Amino acid sequence: MAKADSARFLQDLHELRRIGAFKTGVHRPTYSPQDMESRRWLMQRMEEVGLEASIDGIGNVFGRHKGAGPHLLVGSHIESQNEAGWLDGALGVVAGLALARAGLPVDVCAFADEEGHFEGGFLGSRSIIGELSDEEIDRSRNRTDGTPLRDALKAAGLEGLPRMRIDPARYRGFFEMHIEQGTQLERTGLRIGVVSGIVAIWQWRLLVEGQQDHAGGTTMAERRDAGLTAVRLLAAIDAEFPRFCGERSTWTTGRIALEPGAPSIIPGRADVLFQFRDVSMDRLREMEAGLRRLVQESNRRERCETTLISVAKATPALCDEGMMRALSAAAEALAPGAWQVMPSGAGHDAQYLAKVMPAAMLFVPSIGGVSHHWAEDTKEEDLALGIEVLVEGAARFLAGSN
């Protein structure tokens, strides 16, 4: 059976870690010199393991297996957040090399800009499944400094290169190994997460209209304080959501902005960003229904009117059951009782690949749940176990797949 060379896997990870090194992490923003250096490094490693390496017009690095199928696609992203961790993304890409080295018939890919340095997000995985238009590339700019994406692609030497499209029929499935970026494995003392699906984020905006007025000259009885209506609605959401949410649903108010926001002025307007997440469409619909009821009740009782605006509704990406069974069997064989099935609360390239082929993800624990920070880390033995489980699981899946 296929065997993972975990020592070589760790060596590859540490080698990649040196490109764009920042404290114990890396600084490799998309299309930066460090990022392009890491992509060139990857292409060399791909050639070394016998894959045909190329880079496309959006920066996707692809290593194509030269032999017969059925094939698997394996990958993640290789750029990083600013001054962030060495494993986020890199883990899944280097895992692809390890699967190739183990003799499995895999294509390996590093999808460009999963981290969203440029507007649009998930540019590489969307492009490779045919969901990124040239017009969108023309419009996109760097979120931090406004550099047009076209300029960045040109500076990176990618101008004029065609963008590749995968043929889903070539693959039995897509595997992505990733750090958990949360603390659930660590808290429960487990070492492997077999991902059930990638949650969808339903993003909302609550706009409350009141009456701006003088904080001293306006009695409590006559004021229409938009901030107060917002506060009471959010408190009600906090109290009521547990009644109809799912076991692992999350809901979060990330921003509250009162206008004008001055200490002596009654807010005439409140602008709230609220979201919830779940891996089940039914749950998402129930949470939406619950949210609408709470807003309606607020409008019935409060002096200020709240308008509920849907900003975005993603679709949950469920992982393939067959791939999950294979990973679970591998996990139980290699780390009995030290694994669990769990959703991914964060977005990944896998959620786009899942639109065109069966997909699955494998999590390893994050120390302290830290991610998007240079202190991000995972124990070496958990990294090693992870690649062993992935190789075993991928092999079982190929062997058993019908």
Place this chain on the structure above:
Amino acid sequence: MAKADSARFLQDLHELRRIGAFKTGVHRPTYSPQDMESRRWLMQRMEEVGLEASIDGIGNVFGRHKGAGPHLLVGSHIESQNEAGWLDGALGVVAGLALARAGLPVDVCAFADEEGHFEGGFLGSRSIIGELSDEEIDRSRNRTDGTPLRDALKAAGLEGLPRMRIDPARYRGFFEMHIEQGTQLERTGLRIGVVSGIVAIWQWRLLVEGQQDHAGGTTMAERRDAGLTAVRLLAAIDAEFPRFCGERSTWTTGRIALEPGAPSIIPGRADVLFQFRDVSMDRLREMEAGLRRLVQESNRRERCETTLISVAKATPALCDEGMMRALSAAAEALAPGAWQVMPSGAGHDAQYLAKVMPAAMLFVPSIGGVSHHWAEDTKEEDLALGIEVLVEGAARFLAGSN
């Protein structure tokens, strides 16, 4: 007895309205050319009514009665907020001219920068009672564009002029006529407000410390959401304050800032500006005690800790009872049943004058409660009644004062 020439009073007001006119209001920021033009206009009117006019080093315009006392001091401010109303401040200054014209022994003053264009606030009234140091003037800058106050004074031709100090012993009291800037007179169909006192603002800051984290990757059970703790505490304050507040207390949350304030990040910190106001020190102390109890209860129950910070505690300025009796008698004589005693929810120069002499304020209604806006207005008949009541009240006070 003294008689108010209300027609002349209205004429003066409309003449002043033309200086720095903006739509139906005025734009006369402190020390601007329009503001300085209005100060020169005022000095000419003062001379015309037989007062000895001068301007001091902070821009206070003073008209000194040349005859024997006992004297009254009458005044307000003559600059405006940006693109704001024609009556806010101007009313009380022109009222001083009307009292002089009616033959009352009054000094008239326009106190500079009551509107707080420059840091520090109430520069003129504080200066004239000896509560403004040269060091504070050196430090002060324009809140909008950062211009140092010293530069503005120089550009206005005031550099080098000494700053005047009043001698409280010269006066029986200080009268300030002002628009209400609220809707309480209008709502109850009344025409005169005899002010009981000027509320003190006790300004607080609530700082909540939680744990910034990923909105998807962090379960509801493990998160420490500073925004949620803030929301629940503010909802509790809203529910509990009526138990121990005064009849006319106000409390207001003007600003809520969540950090980092991004849609997909659990807030690690919340920064809230909360204030309450009352004219009674006892009430203010009870509200503070209540607020502290609510914060303590929050800290006992919530997962995030809240720190309560006192930003400022002003002292209520109570109006003089004798002056109030005189105004009330005048109001009842001239507008029977159409007046009430009421506090001022906003700050005025009178709160500083009240520190050194008996002080009183008279309110006229504001249409729609609008102020700090060019649409600010009051019916002509209410302006006329107001000056008649003020002249009658001031005369009664001088006649009856012991």
